[in-house]
Amino acid sequence: MRRRELLNVVANETVGAYALIRVERGGLDPGIPGQFFMLEAPGRVLPRPMSLCQAPRGELAFLLEAVGPGTRALAAMEPGDELHVFGPLGNGYRLDVGQPLLVGGGIGIAPLPYLSKQLGSPPAILGFRSDWHAEAAALVPNAEVVIEPTLVTEPLRDFATDCCKVLACGPEPMLEAVRELVADAQLAWEAPMACGYGACYGCSVEIDGVLQRLCVAGPVLEVA
Amino acid sequence: MILNASGCLDALEAPEVARALDGFVTKTVTPQPREGNRPVRIAETDAGMLNSIGLENPGIDGLLSDKLPRLAELGVPLWVSVGGFAASDYAEICAALDVRAEVTTIELNLSCPNVDEAPESAAEIVAAARPETRKPLYAKLSPAATDLAETARAVQSAGADGLSLVNTMRGLALDEKTLQPLLGHELGGYSGPGLKPIALAAVYQCYRATGLPIIGMGGITSGRDALEFLAAGARAVALGTILFADPEAPGRVRRELAEELDARGLSGTEAATGLAHSRRPVHVA
Numbered sequence: 001m002r003r004r005e006l007l008n009v010v011a012n013e014t015v016g017a018y019a020l021i022r023v024e025r026g027g028l029d030p031g032i033p034g035q036f037f038m039l040e041a042p043g044r045v046l047p048r049p050m051s052l053c054q055a056p057r058g059e060l061a062f063l064l065e066a067v068g069p070g071t072r073a074l075a076a077m078e079p080g081d082e083l084h085v086f087g088p089l090g091n092g093y094r095l096d097v098g099q100p101l102l103v104g105g106g107i108g109i110a111p112l113p114y115l116s117k118q119l120g121s122p123p124a125i126l127g128f129r130s131d132w133h134a135e136a137a138a139l140v141p142n143a144e145v146v147i148e149p150t151l152v153t154e155p156l157r158d159f160a161t162d163c164c165k166v167l168a169c170g171p172e173p174m175l176e177a178v179r180e181l182v183a184d185a186q187l188a189w190e191a192p193m194a195c196g197y198g199a200c201y202g203c204s205v206e207i208d209g210v211l212q213r214l215c216v217a218g219p220v221l222e223v224a
Numbered sequence: 225m226i227l228n229a230s231g232c233l234d235a236l237e238a239p240e241v242a243r244a245l246d247g248f249v250t251k252t253v254t255p256q257p258r259e260g261n262r263p264v265r266i267a268e269t270d271a272g273m274l275n276s277i278g279l280e281n282p283g284i285d286g287l288l289s290d291k292l293p294r295l296a297e298l299g300v301p302l303w304v305s306v307g308g309f310a311a312s313d314y315a316e317i318c319a320a321l322d323v324r325a326e327v328t329t330i331e332l333n334l335s336c337p338n339v340d341e342a343p344e345s346a347a348e349i350v351a352a353a354r355p356e357t358r359k360p361l362y363a364k365l366s367p368a369a370t371d372l373a374e375t376a377r378a379v380q381s382a383g384a385d386g387l388s389l390v391n392t393m394r395g396l397a398l399d400e401k402t403l404q405p406l407l408g409h410e411l412g413g414y415s416g417p418g419l420k421p422i423a424l425a426a427v428y429q430c431y432r433a434t435g436l437p438i439i440g441m442g443g444i445t446s447g448r449d450a451l452e453f454l455a456a457g458a459r460a461v462a463l464g465t466i467l468f469a470d471p472e473a474p475g476r477v478r479r480e481l482a483e484e485l486d487a488r489g490l491s492g493t494e495a496a497t498g499l500a501h502s503r504r505p506v507h508v509a
Contacts, residue, residue, distance in 0.1 A: 004472060040469070045416050046268045047469055068400065070268065086471070194266050194273060195468035198237030201251070201277045202266030211259055211280075216237060 002197070003028055004086035009077045010059055016135025018107065019075040020053065022061045023085060030055040031088025032095070033115035034169070034188050034220040037062070038196040040084040041070035047086065048074060049193045049203075051111035051169070051219070053139070060085065063136065065107040089196045090219050093186050095119060097165035102140065103152055103178055103185075105170025106133065111188060113139040115167060125159075127152035127174070153177045172205075179223065188220045225493070226450070226474055229415075229441045229464030230305035230331060230364070231277065236291065239298055241467065244474035248300045249462065250287070252307040252333045255316060257283035267397040267406035272416025272443065273465055274395050276409035279307055279339050284317050288324065296326040305364070307333040311344040311352035322357035330359050332384075335366030335391035347378035354383035362439065364388035367419075367426045373433035386437040388462070389426045393419065416465040417443040424456050431457025431498060432506050445473070447480020454496040 005026040013020040021039075028037075030052055038047040039062065048070045054061035066075040077083065093115055102124035104112045109126055116124065124143040127150070128134035137145045144155050152174060156166075168178050169188035178185055189207075191214050194200035203214040207223055225246040234251070235242035242248045260280030267274045282291060287304070295302055304327050308314045314332055321327050332353060334346040342349060350363055363379040365372065367390040376387055392413025397406045405411075423442025431438060440458030443465070444450055450461045466473045481493070490496050498506070 004470070044268060045271065045273055045465065045469065069270075084470070192264055192266050192268075194268075194275075194465075195471075197241075197471060198234040199232060199241075199471075200266060200275070200468050201231070201234075201260065201280055202275060204260065204263050204265060204280075206263060211263075 001029060002087055002089055004084055006082050007085050009079050009081045009083065011079055012075070012077055015063065015139065017130070017133040018063050018065050018136050020061055020063050021074060021077060022056070022059050023083065025055075025058050025060050026085075028060060028085060029088055030060060030114070032092030033118050034092030034111050035088035035090050036196065036219060037085050037087030037089065038193075039074060041073045042077065042081070042083065043073055044070045046070070046194050047084070047196070049089075049196050049215075051188065052088070052114050053110050054113050054117075063107065063110040063113075063139070086196065090215050091217070093167050093188070093220050094222070097167070099164045101125070101159060101164035101166050102143075103156060103166055103168035103170070104140070105152055105174040108170030108174070108188070108190075109136055109140060111169050116140050116142070123159075125152045125155050127170070151177070153181060156181055184222060186220050186222050189214055189218050225460035226478055227303065227439060227460060227462040228467060229462040230333065232464040232467050235295055235298055235300070238471060241471045241474065242298055242300050244472075245300060246460070247303050247328070248295065248298065249303040249331060250291075250295070250305050251281050252279050252305040253281050253284050253287045253317060254279055254307045254309075255284055255313050257281065257286055261409045264406060264408045267412065269395070269397050269414070269416075269418070271418030272414055273468075274397050274407060274412030274414055275392070276407045276412035278409065284320055288320060292324060292326050301328040302326055303329040303331055303362075305331045305333050306353075307339075308342060309340060310342050311349045313342070314349050315352040315356050318353040318361075319356040322359060327359060329362060330357060331362040331364050331388050333364050333391070334379075335364055335368075345378070346375055347382040350379045350382035350384050360385040362386040362388045364391055365426070365430075366391045366393065367422045367442075368393050372426055373429045376430040376434045376436070380434045380436055384436065386439065387430055387434070388439045388441065389430055389458075390419070390423045390442045393422065415443070417445060419443040420449060424452060427453055427456040427458050428500060432501065435506070444477065447477050447482070447484050450477055450481045451484045451496060454493055455499040457498050457501065459493070459497050
């Protein structure tokens with residue numbers, strides 16, 4: 001059940017190019033891996049959607065990359081700072097899969113640590129643009145890491161994808177490439193989002209020519 | 225009275241938010257279904273946000289057959305926002321809504337910045353819609369009108385029962401690095417706190433010009449903001465962008481407004497309406 005609470009930042013840890021913001025859990029449900037929370041970004045008009053990265057006891061942890069004014073404000077938060085957190089929102093990954101294979105690209109690995117934990121540390125393929133970014137791979141056990149120009153699709157091709165079910169999150173070109181290799185992958189998409197609960201109609205993504213409101217239909221979609 | 229601004233809430237996805245309002249205003253409905261604009265559809269700015277949703281809606285038939293019965297189950301008075309690309313579109317939809325008991329009020333969206341506008345003036349559209357319905361008709365106007373007071377007087381003469389002030393204004397946001405428009409549609413409708421002084425001026429002017437009931441909206445985030453809209457001449461307020469950041473805003477703004485009124489010894493929202501005009505009383509003909 002989604003709720004909105006004012007919570008304290010417990011820690012702000014640097015993980016390579018990213019920030020891992022740990023906040024008190026309060027009365028919030030961590031939800032299913034792939035679901036997300038709207039995080040109040042200090043001084044900004046709109047909150048920012050972040051999928052849950054880890055669910056340590058009594059905490060919620062979010063991995064983010066400071067790329068714009070909202071994520072920069074969040075990445076600058078310090079222990080003791082307060083922020084409103086609203087969630088869990090959207091639809092997460094379906095976990096009843098036989099042989100899961102996790103695939104993540106860049107900041108798209110954010111939901112994979114929590115997903116990996118729930119699935120018992122299945123194999124993972126992670127792609128990053130530099131060694132510095134790839135330091136975040138330490139958050140995902142049992143992972144094969146590739147650095148650009150090598151793409152995740154290279155090791156993915158070598159995997160026996162016929163017998164594995166792929167659960168992926170990453171930039172749109174990566175998701176499209178994964179779709180071409182694997183028919184029934186569960187893919188977590190991303191879009192700018194104002195509200196996270198269906199109010200703004202802003203987070204539509206176009207998949208195969210059809211517009212889908214990500215916060216309601218996704219962010220995890222199973223598309224053929 | 226606290227409403228949502230049209231297009232800022234899906235009552236079927238968030239019924240608990242809709243029930244905290246005194247009335248739910250639907251997303252604008254057009255004669256035919258519309259998929260809306262291609263992404264990217266929203267972008268935050270320093271003091272607000274832009275949207276270019278483009279009137280995504282199921283069309284009047286979809287609203288009447290599917291959504292309206294479900295919305296009626298919420299037990300909240302329903303306002304339907306009506307859009308179109310010609311005055312006849314508005315007239316046709318108003319006729320269809322007139323026979324539906326679930327609908328309490330019709331708001332004519334005469335000012336969406338994200339789609340092509342009808343060629344007729346706001347007053348001509350109101351005049352076309354007026355004979356088609358006995359339900360109260362509110363005209364939602366853009367603050368970008370050259371002479372807003374004159375437009376307000378014209379829609380009043382054409383038969384509008386009230387005004388919704390204001391819609392978003394056209395704006396542009398560019399990507400930090402590439403300097404390209406952030407929105408797929410390039411330009412969007414600007415809303416949020418940055419719109420508030422502009423919206424307040426619109427309410428103030430139209431109150432003086434018409435004396436019509438006004439729903440004030442544009443950047444309201446607190447009870448204090450709501451009080452200012454009442455003082456400028458609004459009888460009720462609507463929440464827009466703040467609903468995105470704070471789904472609990474209806475209850476919070478209501479509590480804060482009650483505290484503001486109480487602190488000034490005002491008996492209710494009616495007592496606050498028009499207070500900003502007390503030094504220069506309005507003489508409406």
